[in-house]
Amino acid sequence: MYDGAWRSEGRVGAEVGDGARDGELARNDGVAEVAFGGDGRLVHLYQSTPCRVAFPRAEPGDVPLGVFITTSGGLAGGDRLRFRAAVADGGRAMVTTQAAEKIYRSLGADTRIDIAVVAGAGAWMEWLPQETIVFDRARLRRRTDIHLGPGARALAGEMLVLGRSAHGESVASGLVHDAIRVHRGGRLVWADAVHLDGDIAAIVGSSAGFGGSTALATVVYAADDAASLLEGARGLLPGEGIHAGATVVNGLLVVRLLGEPFAVRRGFVQWWTGFRAAAGGLPARLPRLWSM
Numbered sequence: 001m002y003d004g005a006w007r008s009e010g011r012v013g014a015e016v017g018d019g020a021r022d023g024e025l026a027r028n029d030g031v032a033e034v035a036f037g038g039d040g041r042l043v044h045l046y047q048s049t050p051c052r053v054a055f056p057r058a059e060p061g062d063v064p065l066g067v068f069i070t071t072s073g074g075l076a077g078g079d080r081l082r083f084r085a086a087v088a089d090g091g092r093a094m095v096t097t098q099a100a101e102k103i104y105r106s107l108g109a110d111t112r113i114d115i116a117v118v119a120g121a122g123a124w125m126e127w128l129p130q131e132t133i134v135f136d137r138a139r140l141r142r143r144t145d146i147h148l149g150p151g152a153r154a155l156a157g158e159m160l161v162l163g164r165s166a167h168g169e170s171v172a173s174g175l176v177h178d179a180i181r182v183h184r185g186g187r188l189v190w191a192d193a194v195h196l197d198g199d200i201a202a203i204v205g206s207s208a209g210f211g212g213s214t215a216l217a218t219v220v221y222a223a224d225d226a227a228s229l230l231e232g233a234r235g236l237l238p239g240e241g242i243h244a245g246a247t248v249v250n251g252l253l254v255v256r257l258l259g260e261p262f263a264v265r266r267g268f269v270q271w272w273t274g275f276r277a278a279a280g281g282l283p284a285r286l287p288r289l290w291s292m
Contacts, residue, residue: 028075032068033084038091038120040064051081054098062283063092063124070101075113077106077139086118087125089149092280094126096287100161101132106139110175113142119152124280128272130290131159131215131265139175146182146222153223155276156180159268160194161261162204162214170214172201182222182252190220190252213243215264219271221253221279229253229279236274238267 032051035044040063047053050072058065068083075081085095095117103111119125127144134140146154160178163170179193194216196203203209210216221229227248233255237244242259244267255271257264269286277284 028072028079028081030070030072030080031082031084034066034068034095035084035086035118036064036066036088036091036093038088038123040091040093043088044086051083056287056289059283059285059287062285063094063126065287066093066095067098067287067289068095068129069098074102074104075111076104077111078109080112080114082114084116084118085125085127086116087120087123089120090122091120092124094128094287096126096128096289097130098289100130103132103134103138103140105135105137106174108139110139110141113140115142115144116147117144117154117156118147119149119154121149122151123149123153125152125154125156126276127154127156128286129158131161131261133161133164134171134174134176136163136169136171137174138171141175141177143179144181146180146220147186148182148184148222150185151224153221153225153280154182155219155221155272155279157217157219157268157272159215159217159264161264162196162200162210165214165261170201171204173198174200176200180218180220182220184222189250190222192218192254194218210258211243213258213260215257215259215261217255217257217264217268219255219268221255221275222251223253223279224251225279226251226253229275232278233271233275236271236278238263238270242267244271 030051033046052069087093176196182190273284
């Protein structure tokens with residue numbers, strides 16, 4: 001399961017100034033890879049600047065926990081990060097991030113983030129990154145690929161925040177292409193992407209777009225029992241102040257939350273904690289760093 005897929009391709013581990021030519025800006029090119037065995041022990045770890053991986057002690061009764069950390073304080077145009085999180089056959093694990101990721105204004109190049117989430121046969125995997133905050137004129141291309149073995153269950157989510165509204169900042173233009181793909185048994189079974197390009201302010205303000213909302217959360221539960229959990233998932237959706245919905249597509253449970261950043265984060269946490277308890281028999285809580 002780990003051979004080949006866990007070999008990083010291309011240039012990795014670039015330090016500040018590495019490979020920069022005259023007149024060019026230094027770029028981050030970081031990698032973080034972590035894999036847990038069926039018994040919950042760490043079986044694979046790789047990290048290169050600006051990415052690091054931490055392993056806080058899991059709360060009693062909970063699954064092993066890995067935390068991806070980006071030490072650069074944010075990403076700019078031309079930066080690239082690659083994350084890999086896996087659990088072996090029969091194992092259980094959660095991988096999250098230390099804090100919200102910031103995508104700063106670009107001078108023209110895209111910021112690229114590639115994520116692979118792998119769950120072996122009969123495994124349970126949670127991919128739970130904190131929100132990504134996109135600044136005005138940023139250019140983000142992110143792709144998340146989820147790979148499932150037979151009988152595997154993966155609960156994966158992403159939150160996008162357009163601008164720092166608490167600071168009076170908004171996103172007028174730029175690019176956001178945020179794609180999620182699910183593969184079962186090596187076959188693509190679902191693909192989805194949020195694509196915002198050019199006049200983002202108009203899309204956000206349109207009733208056919210975001211309706212004025214500046215935060216969007218997407219959750220995918222990929223498992224054989226997804227359809228049977230739909231009604232329960234709908235019962236966990238937050239109400240006041242958020243547009244929320246849940247459906248089943250090709251055997252996958254898909255949840256969307258749309259609203260203002262703080263309301264979406266609260267709703268996301270509320271839904272996730274309730275659902276992991278119902279679907280996985282796990283404690284209805286998130287790691288402590290989510291409340292810091």
